[in-house]
Amino acid sequence: xxxxxxxxxxxxxxxxxxxxxxxxxxxxxxxxxxxxxxxxxxxxxxxxxxxxxxxxxxxxxxxxxxxxxxxxxxxxxxxxxxxxxxxxxxxxxxxxxxxxxxxxxxxxxxxxxxxxxxxxxxxxxxxxxxxxxxxxxxxxxxxxxxxxxxxxxxxxxxxxxxxxxxxxxxxxxxxxxxxxxxxxxxxxxxxxxxxxxxxxxxxxxxxxxxxxxxxxxxxxxxxxxxxxxxxxxxxxxxxxxxxxxxxxxxxxxxxxxxxxxxxxxxxxxxxxxxxxxxxxxxxxxxxxxxxxxxxxxxxxxxxxxxxxxxxxxxxxxxxxxxxxxxxxxxxxxxxxxxxxxx
Numbered sequence: 190x191x192x193x194x195x196x197x198x199x200x201x202x203x204x205x206x207x208x209x210x211x212x213x214x215x216x217x218x219x220x221x222x223x224x225x226x227x228x229x230x231x232x233x234x235x236x237x238x239x240x241x242x243x244x245x246x247x248x249x250x251x252x253x254x255x256x257x258x259x260x261x262x263x264x265x266x267x268x269x270x271x272x273x274x275x276x277x278x279x280x281x282x283x284x285x286x287x288x289x290x291x292x293x294x295x296x297x298x299x300x301x302x303x304x305x306x307x308x309x310x311x312x313x314x315x316x317x318x319x320x321x322x323x324x325x326x327x328x329x330x331x332x333x334x335x336x337x338x339x340x341x342x343x344x345x346x347x348x349x350x351x352x353x354x355x356x357x358x359x360x361x362x363x364x365x366x367x368x369x370x371x372x373x374x375x376x377x378x379x380x381x382x383x384x385x386x387x388x389x390x391x392x393x394x395x396x397x398x399x400x401x402x403x404x405x406x407x408x409x410x411x412x413x414x415x416x417x418x419x420x421x422x423x424x425x426x427x428x429x430x431x432x433x434x435x436x437x438x439x440x441x442x443x444x445x446x447x448x449x450x451x452x453x454x455x456x457x458x459x460x461x462x463x464x465x466x467x468x469x470x471x472x473x474x475x476x477x478x479x480x481x482x483x484x485x486x487x488x489x490x491x492x493x494x495x496x497x498x499x500x501x502x503x504x505x506x507x508x509x510x511x512x513x514x515x516x517x518x519x520x521x522x523x524x525x526x527x528x529x530x531x
Contacts, residue, residue, distance in 0.1 A: 194241070196212050196242040196246055197212050197246075198212070198247070198249070198250050200250050203441070203443070204388075205225055205226065206443060207223065207254055208221050208223055208449070209222045209237075211238075211243055211247060213243070215272070216497075218446070219446055219447070220237060220272040220446060221445050221446065222236070223235070223392055224261070227363045227385070228363065228365050230262040230263065230364060231262050232261075232262065232263045232264075232265070232363065233261050233264040233265070234267065234394075235394070236264060236275055236276045236280060237272065237275050238271060238272040238275040239271075239275030239347075240275065243275070244276055244279070247276065258280055258284045258287070259283060261280070261287055263287070263363065264287055265291075265381075265383050266290065266295060267380060267381055267382070267383070267392065267393075267395070267396075267445065268295055268377035268394055268395065269298050271345060273394065273395075274299065274346075274347075277349045278348075281349055287352075289350075289351045289352050290351055290352065290353045290355055290361070291351045291354065291355060291379070292355045292356070292380070292381045293355065293379070294374075294378050295377070295380075295381075297379075297414065298379060298414075299349075300348055301411045302343045302346035302411070303347060304348075308340075308344055310412075311340050311343045311344060312340045314340075314410075314412070315337075318336065318339060319332040319333065322499075322502065324522075324526055325481055325483055325526075325527055326483025326502075327483055327499075331495060331498065331499075334495055338495075338496065338499075356370070356372070357371065357372035365387070366387045367386040369437075370382075371383075371434060373394075373427075373430040374423065374426040374430065375396065375403070375405045375423060375424070375426055375430060376394075376403040376404060376405060376427070378414065380394055382394060389437075389438065389439050389441070390443060391441070391442045391443065392442075393434075393444045393450075395445050395446065397434065397442055397453075397460065398444050398446055398447050399447040399449070399456065400447050404503070404504060405423055405424055405507045406500070406503030406504055406507050407420055407507075421510060422510050422514045424507040424510070425511055425514065427464075435453070435454060435457045438453075442456070464508070467489075468508055471485060471489070471505065471508050471512065472512055472517060472531045473531075475518065475529055475531050477531075478530065479521055479523075479528035479529065480528060481526055481527060481529075482506050482509060482527070485505050486498070486501040486504075486505045489501070489505060509529050513529070517531060518530060518531040519531075
């Protein structure tokens, strides 16, 4: 599918952090991995993409910096998506001493998805999600293809046991530096940001980006998580975690895609305002005018390809559930379809 894609790379140094920036065949254009020296120990943020030329360019970029995988002491995984975990298994094979770290939800999800014994359950859950999408206004043909896509994504996970499982507000002492873990669910349920408290660097993964807002929504949820967390209102989780990040007063944000963010407070406020605007627009759109999430998504985003149509629906649904939880709108089920109205 991506065999003709042109992979390119560049290495930038921002203060004392190396940014390894390599193209990806997705809308975000680039995936960035960060490497920096913490008092003599090398720390890597994320494990990139294990696809075609990507890994070759990554290792070449490391060589340009003068580093090999065996020199790296720590690798933090921000979240489960394939452009962030791709090479972690290879890293551990090449350097068994590397300390691989990820959030407990990311670990639980990857372990569950990668277990072949769970693949039938994953397909069933994808089918359940697909049937719900019919109620939200998708066509049967679109739903069938999305179910296949969702289950295929999940089953592509490759498991690598972490050396340390992380939790919200954990602090990792790396020599004289204190690294703080902030759990930031929204774009992914186990997403974390990594905050160097000494240098006030925030490595934000996909939680905060410079020009676009990350997709907020739910895909197939590991049923093992349901006893501890209710992720129905995922936008509420995301907005709360933005406030927590804002309070850190970080100096620079290093995102996994797009440009470095030198105005953290301003960018966080922009993202919050974006979601406030979208909530208001959706609420106005359905005032005394019941619409399915699919109809709202079409008005909001226009016609998109199948993949982005699903993401658009998921994004709209996140905002609808937030408004519903606030008591500002209600859902109506009629003729097998779910409508929302304010």
